[in-house]
Structures are given as structure tokens and as C-alpha cells.
Amino acid sequence: MTPAEIALLAAWCAALSLFALAGGLLLSGIDRKLAAHMQARIGPPIRQPFIDTVKLLQKDTVVPANAIPWLFNAAPVVALVSSVLVLFYIPVGSTMPVLGAYGDLVLVMYLLTVPALALVAGGFASGSPYATVGAQREMVTMIAYEFPLAIVVIGVAWRLGAAGISHPFALQSIAANPVWSVTGPLGLAGVFILLVVLAAITPAELSRIPFDTQEAETELAGGLLVEYSGRNLAMFSLAQAAKTLVLAAIIVAVFFPWTLSSFLAMPPVVALAADLLFFLLKAVLVLFFAVTLVRVAMARFRINELVSFYWVYLSVIGLAGLLLLMADVIAGPLAGVGI
């Protein structure tokens, strides 16, 4: 790579990082507003997460006496960096992933666990019983949803591979070939099931009701985050916001990759802006159904209920989706559709 290319890449990464933070905070604001309206409240203004972040950044950061300071302070940084980093590997609007050449969906899956691990480390380093219980729960939650998540990722990539698409795990090819377009009727049902499974994993990844046991305000008073304050807490909330955007981006990239510019001819600059707006719209819709609607309509699960939900019910549903996809591949050539 020439220095110019490296500079361009760095500029793209900086722009994307800003977009991850701002877009994430915006999505959180929209989520809060929508939830408030569904609960017959007015709710905070959409810019409230920005106000909160600015306020938190100005506040003192307290490190508890019995915490492990270096780990306690490092955890938010790791969480923030890793959450933002994931977006470099995911297509946003019509822009292909900037680091797409260096990583695929499997890497994204691994990167997604890093913020959660940072939270766990920070929780254990807090030296508070609430945070310790929260950290244990976060680990259990992570273990619980990893398997269904893997089913979704492998299912989609495998189906694309079976359709003869090269590099099926690379997000460029996933985004370029919507999985719906390569499947027959059986496969469509299978893909839809996988979409539901991924949507059901989203609240747990974002620790939202009904899967927010690790923070559980009424039980653990914030759990993992109970000892965090000021700049550290701001970094965690920014990481959370970035993760919100990232998860929406993953669902959009894997299941709804269409862009406006591919349907309508428009100048490149307009296309970039239009696709970005279209992407945000899709992200809002995805999050509305996967997070907002779920969190206003349910009570919090107990941790053992959460585990059985993911390991038993969701895994079985995911495997059923996978079986449908396999049946689709077998039936595809016979029916003359698909491949």
C-alpha cells in the first residue's frame, strides 16, 4: 500500500468511527423516544443520549478503593475501541467495508464478543458484589447466545456458498448477493427463521430487556456498570451506542443489503448520502422490531430462563432454519430454481 492509500484508509476509518458514535447515539435516542410513546409517555428529546454523553465526560471519574485500577480503567477503552472497530468490517449504505479485505463475518463474530468480555473484565475488576454477579451473568448470557448466532452466520454463508458464490463469508459478497435472491421457497422460509433468530439475539447483545440480566436495574442496580462513573461510564455508553449501530448494520448487511443507488441512477455524492440515509432508516426499522418493541412488551427474564431460551428454543429454531436451507439446496436443482 502506498502512503496515500494508507492515509485514505485512515481518513475513512476516522469518518466511520465518528459515524459509529453519532449514529449509535442517534439510534439510542430514537429507541428511547419510540419506547416512551408506546408507554404513553412523552420521553426525552432524541438528542438526549448526546447530552448525557457530554455531561458524563465532564464528570469526575471515581475508581473504587477495592478495584483493580488498571483493569478497571482499561475495560471501557477496550470496549469502545472494539465496538467501533467492528464497523470497519461491515458495509454501511453503499460503501463497502473499508477493511473488508482483511476480515469477514467470522472475524466480526469474534470482535463482537470483545466489548462483552471487556464489560466482564471491568465488572470483576470493580470489586463490588453487584458488579461481580453482573459479570457472571454477562458471561453466561454470552455463552448462551453464541451458539444460535453461529448457526445464523454459518447458515447464511453456507447457503451462499452452495449457490456458487465465491468467498461466502466475506461481507462484500453477502451484501452484493442478498441471500433471499439465491433461495427457493423452502430457503426463503429458512432465511426468515434465521432472521428471527438473529433479531432475538440482538437484545441480549445490547443487554436490553428482556435479556438485560447483567445490568438489571431493580436487581443489581446497574450490575456490571454499578461502579463506573464519569469518563469511564461515558466510554461504556458510547461503546453501547456503537454496538447498537453495529448490530443493526450486521442485520441490514446480511438480510437487507439493498441500496437505493442500485435501483435509481444518481450522481455519486447524492448516492452516498441517499444510501446512508436509507441505511439509517433500515437500521431504525430493524432496531424497532428487534429491540424497542420487545423491550416494552416483556418483563425481564431470569438468568436460567435466558439460558434455556437461547440454548434450547432458539437453537432448535435456528437448526430448523438451517435444515430448511439444506432442503432448499437439495430441492433447488430439481425444481429448477435457486442455483
Add this chain to the structure above:
Amino acid sequence: MSGESKKAPYRVPIGPNHPALKEPVMFTFELEGEVVRDVDFAPGQAHRGIEWMGMRRNPVQIVHLTDRICGICGVVHSLSFSLAVEQIAGIEVPERADYIRTIVHEFERIQSHLLWAGVAAHELGFDSLLHLTWRVREEAMDVIENLTGNRVNYGIVQVGGVRRDIVPEQHAIIEKCLATYEGLLDTLLSFFLDDRTIRMRCRDVGVLSRKDALELCTVGPTARASGVNVDLRQDYPYAAYGDLDVKAVLPDRYLGETHGDVYDRIVVRLLEVGQSCQIIRQCLSEMPAGPITAEEKLVKLLATCKKATGEGIGRVEAPRGECLHYVRMEGKDSPASWKVKASSYSNLMSWIPMLRGSQIADIPIIVASIDPCLSCTDRVAIVRDSRRSILSKDDLHRLSVEKTRRLQG
């Protein structure tokens, strides 16, 4: 999770201030993984010395102090205190006043139970239901404000009667509110009882067996949810309840079985909202005309109270269970003794069997399920040399023997 293999149980303090607790109480949990092995709690964090203040005032003034014992049960404490004083001074309360007392008392039950239902939903992480129930609760608050002039600390009850009459124009307002609640009750019941997540979180959680409920002398909805048929309104009627048709609400009458769990406590409280509507309606139609107080002139009333000697007990079925006021007058301005036993005092000990063996996640809803009111309950706090201490059963026995000897001279 960590299960049995993890040897060392660890201690988690919850309280005195914690989001799960609406009022201060200090819990110490011994946990093994997510499971509660043992629990201890220390009330007495909200002691305000109200009885001490009362012993320096006359009964007419104390009634308004009793309003402030609890933010929710304004009528309960003032009614209970008035009953005790009326008993001592031999004051006959006019029938109409009894009916008005009953109506406000039942409205208080409605708003208290709805408030509780919202809190319970919040403890479960179901905030939509919290906002919904609290919005519905406003109707009752508005009617209470219309009847008494206040949303909280009503100041409607006074010794010998009530301070405000219910005029015919207000009947329509009350009727409208009752119709709203009766229309909503089925919706509320289905929101709370048919919701799968609520059923999952509340069924067979925080179980209090009938035997434990009896042995621990629990009262109110906590006892009724465990199948104990107690309700002062049916067992020892006061105010207008003797004329009314009140039967204790038991879960098996609605569901056909009694589990004694959190779910049953929700059932009992929600059904009592409907029951209260019926009682108010009956009161409105049967309310006789007449004066609303036995003695309109406060100076004369005070003189009657001043002359009175003896002791009296006022018992009232509060939304949380039986509330008891003991008053002893010795011909002076202020009572010689005044003791308040709030309903939560009888219910707190039931926490221990409910919490043992439960999960951390269930602690908030179990703690909330008895609808604890600690500012009502906290009547004593022992502080010596700016340090708090706990009196054991032996200490208390010794102190009471000493006091008896002192009284005998």
C-alpha cells in the same frame, strides 16, 4: 451457573438504599451463585419519632399527624387512631360519617393496590405496565382530591366523624370513576395474569405456605394470597362495613387453587380493586342523610377527649393488612400512651421463608410482593453513643420485666 460446587457463599448487601427498595431497609443476603442461601434484614432506618411527637399533642391534633405516618395510607392511620379515641371518650360517630369514611377508605385501597401493581411490574422490568397502571391510578387520585381536597395526606377523618360531606354532585364523579375501573379491571387482569413473562417470573416464586402465613401472623393480601381467610372488614367490621357485604378475596375463588406465591398476591390485589368498586357503589346507594360529625365545635370535642380516661384499640384493614393503634388516655390533654402497629410490621417476617432458596433475580419482586411500608413500620431505633445496637429477645424480656416492676412501684 456456579451451582453447588462453589463452596464459599458470598454476602451481598441490598439496602438501605437500592433501586429495588422503595423505602429503606437493610438486607444481607448469603448467596451461592445466583441462589439465596440465607437472608437477614434490619428495619428501623426510617424512624421519625412520630409517637413521641403525638404524646405532646392533643387527639384533635394527632389525627393530622397520623395522616403523615404513611404517604399512601392516609385514611387508614387517622381512622384507626380516631376509632381508638372515640372508643375511650365514648363518642358515637354519625352513620353518614361512617359511610364517607368507608368510601374514602376504599378509594385509598384502589389507588394503593394500583400503585403496588405498577411497582411490581417495574421490579420485573416491565416498565410499560408500570406506566399504564399508574396512568389508570390517576383517576382514583383525582376523585380522592375531589372528595377530600388533597391527593395525599387527605385530612378528611377527625375524631367523631369526617371534615367534609359528599354532596350529590360528587356522586356522578365517583360513579364515572367506578365505571372506568370496572371496565378496565378485565384488561388489567389479563395484562397481569395472562402475560407469559409475568407468569414465568411470578408463579411459584416467593411461596409462603398457609402454615407459615398463620405462624408468622401475616395480615392482609399477603395472608389472603396464602389462603388464610382474614379480613377485618368481614371479621371485625368497623365504620360502615357491618352493613355492607364484604367477603375476603382469596385466590382459589378466582383461580380454583392457592399457591401462596407472588402471582397469587397479584391476583388478590387486583381483585380487591374490583371489590372496592362494589363496596363504594353500595355505600353510595345506602348512605343515610344526617350530620357528618358527632361534635362540630372542636373546643367542645377537645374538652370531651380531655376528660376521657381508659384505653382503646382501633383496628382497620389497610390495603396492606391490619393496622392497629393503641391509645391510652389519663384525663390529660395528650394521650399517656400511643402505639402504632402498621400492617407491614406483621408481614415483614414472611420475607425470610419467601426469600430462602430463591434467585437473585426474584429478590426485588418478592420483597415488593408484601407491599412493605417501612416508614409506617419503623417505630423504634436504638442508638446509644451514636452507635446502633440490636436488642435480642432476652434483652426485650428483661426490659419489660423492669418496666412492669417500675409501674408496680
